[in-house]
Amino acid sequence: QKEVEQDPGPLSVPEGAIVSLNCTYSNSAFQYFMWYRQYSRKGPELLMYTYSSGNKEDGRFTAQVDKSSKYISLFIRDSQPSDSATYLCAMSRGSGYSTLTFGKGTMLLVSP
Amino acid sequence: NAGVTQTPKFRVLKTGQSMTLLCAQDMNHEYMYWYRQDPGMGLRLIHYSVGEGTTAKGEVPDGYNVSRLKKQNFLLGLESAAPSQTSVYFCASTPRTSGRWETQYFGPGTRLLVL
Numbered sequence: 001q002k003e004v005e006q007d008p009g010p011l012s013v014p015e016g017a018i019v020s021l022n023c024t025y026s027n028s029a030f031q032y033f034m035w036y037r038q039y040s041r042k043g044p045e046l047l048m049y050t051y052s053s054g055n056k057e058d059g060r061f062t063a064q065v066d067k068s069s070k071y072i073s074l075f076i077r078d079s080q081p082s083d084s085a086t087y088l089c090a091m092s093r094g095s096g097y098s099t100l101t102f103g104k105g106t107m108l109l110v111s112p
Numbered sequence: 113n114a115g116v117t118q119t120p121k122f123r124v125l126k127t128g129q130s131m132t133l134l135c136a137q138d139m140n141h142e143y144m145y146w147y148r149q150d151p152g153m154g155l156r157l158i159h160y161s162v163g164e165g166t167t168a169k170g171e172v173p174d175g176y177n178v179s180r181l182k183k184q185n186f187l188l189g190l191e192s193a194a195p196s197q198t199s200v201y202f203c204a205s206t207p208r209t210s211g212r213w214e215t216q217y218f219g220p221g222t223r224l225l226v227l
Contacts (some may be wrong), residue, residue, distance in 0.1 A: 090155075
């Protein structure tokens with residue numbers, strides 16, 4: 001079993017839809033949980049991060065972490081064609097130089 | 113600030129050839145990382161460095177060597193390239209913090225094709 005599991009998709013939705021992206025993990029030592037967005041032929045860039053369990057909201061994006069279930073989610077409200085990208089979940093045991101463990105990434109396609 | 117830059121952007125190698133990928137950052141970050149990204153595999157850590165003159169192995173270090181002679185540069189070397197090393201290589205950096213979490217900043221990637 002890989003440490004972080006993420007459905008690669010692709011996930012196709014119409015503009016305006018609510019999108020739900022998810023990852024599960026097996027290592028209970030993970031404390032920091034991130035979502036990176038990666039456009040085609042670009043490097044990943046941080047979208048949101050959460051420490052431990054709970055919710056975090058930033059505009060149209062909401063990140064949720066449920067450590068008891070080892071499950072994290074990213075919700076995108078009112079999805080836009082510009083949201084079309086690959087979304088990577090990532091996790092680490094600590095801050096500083098603590099290395100990241102990534103999911104495979106989910107490709108999202110938002111059609112106009 | 114240019115952020116994290118990678119050289120070259122694209123390269124084709126023949127099996128057995130050697131090459132060096134250069135990563136440079138102008139943000140005075142302490143920590144630097146090399147990843148490879150393959151279809152269906154996500155990002156996997158090759159090597160990383162917590163400071164000038166120090167390096168450590170990541171998840172998939174075999175076939176690669178690294179050096180961090182200057183704080184701003186992190187070099188990834190392939191001594192004898194193999195087709196299995198065909199991939200997109202990303203460099204990243206992050207600053208030293210006192211317990212505060214900080215993201216890794218990624219470069220634009222180097223696409224490598226080994227024939």
